[in-house]
Amino acid sequence: MKLLYGTTAFIIYPLLVILVFLRKIFNKEDRNRYKEKIFPSSFNVKRTNNSKLIMFHAASIGELKSILPIIKELEKKYDNLEILVTTLTISSANLAKTELKKFKNATHRFLPLDVNFLMRKFLTNWKPDFIFLVDSEIWPNLIFLAKKRKIPLGIINARITKKTYKRWILFPKLARSIFGLFDLCIVSNQETKKFLENLNAKNIFYFGNLKFCENIESTQLFNNNNEFLKSNKFWLAASTHEGEDEFCLNTHIELQKKIKNVKTIIVPRHISRVDKIKKIGESLNLTCQILNPEDKILNDKEIIIINSIGKLQSFYKYSKSVFIGKSTIKKFEEVGGQNPIEAAKLGCKIYHGPFIYNFKDIYLLLAQQNVSKQVNNCRELVDNLILDLNSSKENNVDFISLINHLEQKILNDSMKQIKLFINENK
Structure with missing residues (x-):
């Protein structure tokens, strides 16, 4: 099977090259750096003599954010250290360009396709002393070649x-x-620990999800509607999926019977749906506004639908309560849930539906601290929102303290094992 995988990857390499070129045409690849994925001549290796290189492979934004605290701790501990971070997506590359500047000697590259000759050349040129894969990034040729070289x-x-x-x-x-x-x-949940044990892995540790350790500077979060958000009562429906629009809009209809002039802000997971959400809202006789990046919220609108990417944290900052989507639809029973950590770290009380499989360990921790709660229908959500909106967000300050304590413990425990691993393999 190992031979079959390697041979198949080699045979389809020309097709993969064509696919990368097509993705570039449709702006799904970096137009200046896409060749890093497919040609050894574009690996652009930059190494310092006599330094140790630790390579992290993190597919996209979430995985990249989760390792930034690890990189920070490694730089504190070790001198003469270089960090190579590889990712796959344009968005992660843009984030790396910003975040890696904060470190003394960290570099970003796109990981090449998992074809034997490409990976062999990549490892030969970069010569990493340690390799860490992040989250679910399993690339067989990279793994086999790394172990063959005793990395x-x-x-x-x-x-x-x-x-x-x-x-x-x-x-x-x-x-x-x-x-x-x-x-x-080092696993992110107990279920993965069990699966890895069954798959012959060793030295398995569970301390919690490293995504809790993402650094969020709330003072740096800007929202050009901050004055409106500070002076009006509103609740936030975040990362909603098709099929949850009516749930959120009906919640608003019931809520406004109890709280005058309340606003509902909807941040859909896919902004291509904003027009459809507006149409549904208007069919329920609700006044709706699609909020583009530089727009101001209009006072006479009940439903505000966010038509921009990357603004969620700046809304969490001012929100007392948030409903997080992909959690009320039966078809998502085994793939449901969106990450609630950012909302928790910014002091929001979090509500969700019953289908949260992808983040059930995180939600369990949050529920134990009374940060999150499952709601099964609009009535339950309304009853909770009434209590939240009639209190101050300052009442949520304990949430942030609890999350920060948990974050530090997860990071410390993880770093203890990572340092032990590095020291034993020097």
């Missing part, structure tokens, strides 16, 4: 869903040969 290999904040696990056990010999090569596994 210590870890996976941090590992996450394997039930669906992914079922796929892996279709090829048990390949799966066990891959996961048995990791020297350190």
